Amino acid sequence: MCRSIKTLRPPYADDVTEDDVRAAALQYVRKISGFRSPAPHNAEAFERAVEEITRASEELLGALEVRGSR
Known part of the structure; x- marks a missing residue:
């Protein structure tokens, strides 16, 4: 859908x-x-x-656990 939106979780993105x-x-x-x-x-x-989606996205990224990243 939004091809220019990049993945914002490790290992695809740092910082x-x-x-x-x-x-x-x-x-x-x-x-x-x-x-x-x-x-x-x-x-x-x-x-x-925009604000609500930003907040929900931050919550999602903060809650995700990426296997093998520890």
């Missing part, structure tokens, strides 16, 4: 920042909404979705 996770969330929201930049009346919902 993943909050900006990396937010950029992936932004790409995702842009793809599913069909908007690169939403109209003013949709901006709040768009930004809220």
Whole structure:
């Protein structure tokens, strides 16, 4: 779906920042909404979705256990 979103977990990525996770969330929201930049009346919902997906993604990455990484 979003080919430019990179895998953000080890061993594929080291030193993943909050900006990396937010950029992936932004790409995702842009793809599913069909908007690169939403109209003013949709901006709040768009930004809220980016923030919620960023938070959920950070929780997921923090909870994953990669076998053989210890």
